[in-house]
Amino acid sequence: MKIIYKMACRNIFRRKSRSSLLIIIIATGVFAASFVVAFINGWANSCFVEHIDMQTSYLQIHANAFSDTNDVSEFMDKQTIKEALDAVSEVSCASYRLKTNALLSTAQTSVGLTLIGVDRDEEIKVSSIYSTIDSCHGTFFESDIARPIVISQRSADRLNVALKSRIIISMQSSSGEIQKVQFRVGGLFQTNSKRFDNVTAFVQNTDLMPYLDIPDGVVHEVAVAVNNLQECNKAKQKLSRLLPEHDVKKWDEVYPLMQLLGAWQKIANFLFLALFFTALAFSIANFMLMSVLERKGEFSMLKKVGMGGNHITLMIVIETLFVTLIGTMIGLILCLIVVLISSKSGIDIQFIFNNQAGYGFGTIIYPMINKRDFVHIFALVSIISMMASISPVKKVLK
Amino acid sequence: MNEVINNNRSIIVRTENLCKLFLNGKSEIKATDHVNLSITSGEFTAVVGPSGSGKTTLLNLIGGLATPSSGRVFVKGKDINQLKEKELVKFRLHNIGFVFQFLNLIPVLTVEENISFIMELQGTNKEQRNRRTAELLELIGMKDRARSRPYALSGGQKQRVAVARALASKPLFILADEPTANLDTEAAETLLNTMLLLNEKEKVTFLFSTHDPRVMNKARRLITLEDGRITKDETYVR
Structure with missing residues (x-):
């Protein structure tokens, strides 16, 4: 009308x-x-x-049992994962990590946290942790310090350590033996998450591997970046099909609070x-x-x-x-x-x-x-x- | 069925003992008191009487705008008080044209839109609407004001447009409540001449209330109401 x-x-x-x-x-x-x-x-x-960007990357891959126990003997074959990732077009890059629970000690105190072993060149493609380290707080494994460890500014405060300070790390190898290794603080990062900062420290893969008593060419965690957020589901589905024995999780499944x-x-x-x-x-x-x-x-x-x-x-x-x-x-x-x-x-x-x-x-x-x-x-x-x-x-x- | 009184004319409105009571405090006022009348097609009838005599009430009852306290109104043989509200609205839309004393036109529509408004509600197609609107604009002599809005018209012009609108859908009859009440002599004269012209040319039946002597002089039938009762019903040949 x-x-x-x-x-x-x-x-x-x-x-x-x-x-x-x-x-x-x-x-x-x-x-x-x-x-x-x-x-x-x-x-x-x-x-x-x-x-x-700082914590989970878009996708994470673990051995099924590792997700539940964080047991260092539950590792994955790096080559198998790499082949699967190469077959998924949505994947842009990945970082292959070792991961273990560790106790960081100084003369005064000690803190328990998760130690992540990374390859610097791979890691900086999937995570921006390196960008939170300013020049006066060291580098993300770019210095010539022997066995460097990158911890958060918050953990450094708790441990009362500074750049280049010595820290003793205690961890358990896959055979159950307790290993004690000395690292030096090579960098101090700071994200916007207190929770993450308090429980995370980074070392280089090559420095960590000998003490975990695990074979060459294995990893505990793969952090995967995809081309964009919208492709996350698709990439997860494809990877889950290609890696049925593994646990493929999206960023919000890794941390359900998200x-x-x-x-x-x-x-x-x-x-x-x-x-x-x-x-x-x-x-x-x-x-x-x-x-x-x-x-x-x-x-x-x-x-x-x-x-x-x-x-x-x-x-x-x-x-x-x-x-x-x-x-x-x-x-x-x-x-x-x-x-x-x-x-x-x-x-x-x-x-x-x-x-x-x-x-x-x-x-x-x-x-x-x-x-x-x-x-x-x-x-x-x-x-x-x-x-x-x-x-x-x-x-x-x- | 139309009630035929002779070969040419049929009764289009008939009232039977029409009463309308209003309460004024505890007392009852009889606005119409047992009114019996018939209106045949083509009539030019004026309902006259002093203020408060029940003219407007009678017109409202005939137009289905008010419900009688008792009695019945037949339009085209149909008892309109038996119709449901929705049916009554539809019945009015298709059978009765209205011209009010004021507030006749829709301010946001132009003259031609006002005239074609009822036809559009009826669902008449655009071509027919335009033709009929042009015809009526010609008849009322307002072709040049087709695109004007009501605020730009004089009182007399507004009333002529209202008559044209009431007529547009070719209703059975037109009810006009004191159409000249707010008009000066010249405007009233023009309006009456227009109504008479339409009555003659289009055989439109007009029933209007008035206490204006100029209108009474033009009417061919005068129904006089006093205290709600018909006291005189006279027919004139003019």
Whole structure:
């Protein structure tokens, strides 16, 4: 019914100041809500990226039993894994690691942690740990120190050691013998995760292998990088097929808290938007109510001349929907502009955390919003504008 | 079935003991009191009487805009009070044209859109709508104001557009409640002449309420109401 659409659209611009005010309110609300969503997305993404980049990489491969026990005798054949990885196009690079539980001791104290043996050239392709070591805190296995160990700044504080300090590492070989080896601190890293920093230290594969009593050409863990996050599932499926005797895990399976974080992010976004837009619906309903009440006489005439209740309902719903969608479009465009700007410069939230990082994400958040969020916002706005038109429609049809 | 009174004219509206009571505190006011009347096709009838005599109530009852306290209204032989709300709206849309004292036109639509509005609600196709709208604009002499919005029209012009809109869908009859009440002499004269022209040319039945002597002088039948009762029903040849 073209005339109904025409009347509804023209009615919006009948009271320009009131319609403009309503559009501004909706645009501001939508902008605020969508920017908060973009901020939460950016924050969650920062957690995920930090986690993948510093801790887990995209995929990890272990021997089935190693995942449960961390037993150094549960190793994998490096060549077998390498062949499988070469056959998967989504895989970009990998780091082959040795891994064992160890006790780091100094004259004053000792701490237990996981010791990871890496090949520097492989490791820097899958992990950015090396980038967190600034020049005055050593290097990631680039110095000429004999048997270097890279520990976190936090562990160094606990052990009361500095660069080049000696540390005794106690670990168990695959035959069950306790080995004690002296390492020197070659670098101090610091990520945004206290948990990771407290339990992780790196040594070179070649320095660790002789003390684990394991054969040549074996590894405990393979950290795999894929071309992009979207290809993670596909790569995992392919690798699981190629390596049925091995445990292939995605980054969020290695650390399930990330799955929880992902789910929480989606629920929080939805709940926030739903609550926010419900509140907005009351404003819209109020404006629309005023708008129809001042046209009471006109609606009465329309009903008298034969305009049915369904046509009147349709007209009010279109009016509400149209004004809401205009406001929503403006709000989303504003949000898009601000997100585009802030996604490049970032928003520094360090002041909130009292200048102490360590919660597992960077203190500079890069807001991001995607098509799915836009669809959600549009769907929610459409629903709330329908809800907001119920009361005015009822008033007119009474 | 239409009730035929002679070969040329049929009864299109008939009321039977039509009563409408309003409560004023504890007392009852009879707006119409056992009104019996018939309107045949092609009539140009005025319901006259002093203020409060029940003219508007009678027109509202005939148009299905109000429900009688007792009695019945037959339009084209159909008891309209037996119709459900939705059916009544549809019945009005297809059978009755309305002209009100004021607030006649839809402010956001142009003159031609206002005229074709009812036809669009009825589902008439665009070609027919445009043809009929052009015809009526010609008849009311407002072809040059087709694209104007109601705010740009004088009171008389608005009423002429309202008559054209009421007529657009070729209803059985048109109910006009004090159509000249807010018009100056010249505008009232023009409106009445337009209505008479339509009555003659298109054989449109008009039933209108008025207490304007100019209108009474043009009407071919005068029904006089006093305290809700018909006191006179006279036919004139003009």
